[in-house]
Amino acid sequence: MATTDTIIEQEELQSNPGDDWSGGKPPFRATYGKLMMWYFLLSDAFTFAGFLIAYGALRFSSPTWPVPDFVFSTHPFGDSHLPLIFVTIMSFLLIISSVTMVRAVQEGHRENQKGIVFWMIMTILGGAGFLSCQAWEWTNLIATEHMTMTTNPFGTHTVDGVYIDDEHGHAYEAGAEAETFEAGKSFLIHKVENHDTGEMEWVQRRFKYTGEDGQEHISQQQFGPAAFGALFFFITGFHGFHVFSGVIFLLIICVNVASGLYVKRKNGNEMVEKIGLYWHFVDLVWVFVFLVFYLL
Numbered sequence: 001m002a003t004t005d006t007i008i009e010q011e012e013l014q015s016n017p018g019d020d021w022s023g024g025k026p027p028f029r030a031t032y033g034k035l036m037m038w039y040f041l042l043s044d045a046f047t048f049a050g051f052l053i054a055y056g057a058l059r060f061s062s063p064t065w066p067v068p069d070f071v072f073s074t075h076p077f078g079d080s081h082l083p084l085i086f087v088t089i090m091s092f093l094l095i096i097s098s099v100t101m102v103r104a105v106q107e108g109h110r111e112n113q114k115g116i117v118f119w120m121i122m123t124i125l126g127g128a129g130f131l132s133c134q135a136w137e138w139t140n141l142i143a144t145e146h147m148t149m150t151t152n153p154f155g156t157h158t159v160d161g162v163y164i165d166d167e168h169g170h171a172y173e174a175g176a177e178a179e180t181f182e183a184g185k186s187f188l189i190h191k192v193e194n195h196d197t198g199e200m201e202w203v204q205r206r207f208k209y210t211g212e213d214g215q216e217h218i219s220q221q222q223f224g225p226a227a228f229g230a231l232f233f234f235i236t237g238f239h240g241f242h243v244f245s246g247v248i249f250l251l252i253i254c255v256n257v258a259s260g261l262y263v264k265r266k267n268g269n270e271m272v273e274k275i276g277l278y279w280h281f282v283d284l285v286w287v288f289v290f291l292v293f294y295l296l
Helices: 002-015 032-061 085-109 113-144 226-258 270-295
Strands: 154-156 161-163 186-188 190-193 200-203 206-210 216-220
Touching (some): 032 226, 085 113, 085 270, 226 270
Antiparallel strands (some): 154 186
């Protein structure tokens, strides 16, 4: 009787095409390659989450922190300060490249070789454009704003007061109106050339404020928290490395598609779909990096 029941169960499993665990079929209707890609992306997501959580913990435990609208207000199109306009362009390029990657995957399912190559080239251009923008942003912050892994010229005031010196470190002329500031207002410690020695020197502006004792005090701007520069370059650099790696992989796979390497496999150009998963992940991570660094 038991033997008969077992035979019946086996026949039911073999006759049920919807059962992915009956053997001989991949679970979740995903091939081994795509399943491994998902495992990699999941582990990578944990890595990025750890970095961003660490940034958030330091950000909200520090009494002074750079204001994104002030730090990221420069751009290569002129001298006017437009908060976050340049990073918006960067984000647009990356998001559009994700759309073109979707089109490449669609053409891959249709076995349209020319369509895959065209849309992958568009994706590569979008990724290269993003990397170019990031290179300019880093160059500007390091060479112009003088921000490094250990030195952060940006910060915010913790008191209300009046500057004693101008932005070049010189005392205001008699009768000139001094610049005032409020607690929470962002500042930048400038690095200017000393006309006597010809060397670059930091200009830390002096200011006066009224203390809790009701007396007037004179103090000097301090450097912002060093953790900001270290975390910014490390996390955006780590993401940029992912984008750079993705562009390289896209180039290799695009060449393989153009050469007809995947035609004989007749699997809907699965390699294109796998690199597409990676590229969408990189785009999604940038959304969180953008939120944490440029908006909070």
